[in-house]
Amino acid sequence: MLSRHLATALLAVATLARCAPAETLPATATPPPTPSTTTRPVRPDPARGEALFRAFVPAARYACVTCHLPNSTQALLGPGLAGVGDGVSPCDPQQDLEDYLRESILEPDACLTPGFSARLMPSVYAEVYSEQDIDDLVAWMLTLRQTNEAGQ
Ligand code: HEC
Numbered sequence: 001m002l003s004r005h006l007a008t009a010l011l012a013v014a015t016l017a018r019c020a021p022a023e024t025l026p027a028t029a030t031p032p033p034t035p036s037t038t039t040r041p042v043r044p045d046p047a048r049g050e051a052l053f054r055a056f057v058p059a060a061r062y063a064c065v066t067c068h069l070p071n072s073t074q075a076l077l078g079p080g081l082a083g084v085g086d087g088v089s090p091c092d093p094q095q096d097l098e099d100y101l102r103e104s105i106l107e108p109d110a111c112l113t114p115g116f117s118a119r120l121m122p123s124v125y126a127e128v129y130s131e132q133d134i135d136d137l138v139a140w141m142l143t144l145r146q147t148n149e150a151g152q
Contacts, residue, residue: 049140
């Protein structure tokens, strides 16, 4: 009897473990955030930026989170983003960080992260996102500090 319970428990754990990396797959289950209809200037909304980061983008065929872990420096297809919020551009340490993050989305190949190849990150976002979307994504990435690195 005890061993049957143990087996059930182990099966449950195995199932959970198999489900865990679902976050890193295209986030088809997450409903895309409502597109912004307002015109600028609107205050950047980091929470909305995070929702965009986790949403599947058909034109890119991925969600950002499929390639980037937000709270880890561990790489998936792209670099882990823990610390981008208190980092510097690898090409020009003098560049304003907000500008660099904006450029990383709109022109991914303008400055490559060392160790990563060109043309891996989709260059569709200038067409896909509104100015507000980009502002929100950048505002959220600025909250990704080295100090809050926490795995996933
Ligand atoms: C198909 C995988 C992929 C997707 C999807 C993707 N990226 Fe990237 N990203 C990369 C790769 C690879 C790099 C490194 C090469 C480069 O700089 O282009 C990168 C670089 C970056 C960098 C620079 C990081 C640093 O440390 O300098 C940022 C910021 C970034 N991506 C944000 C985003 C955001 C925001 C999205 C969604 C809108 C996104 N990425 C979607 C693959 C991806």
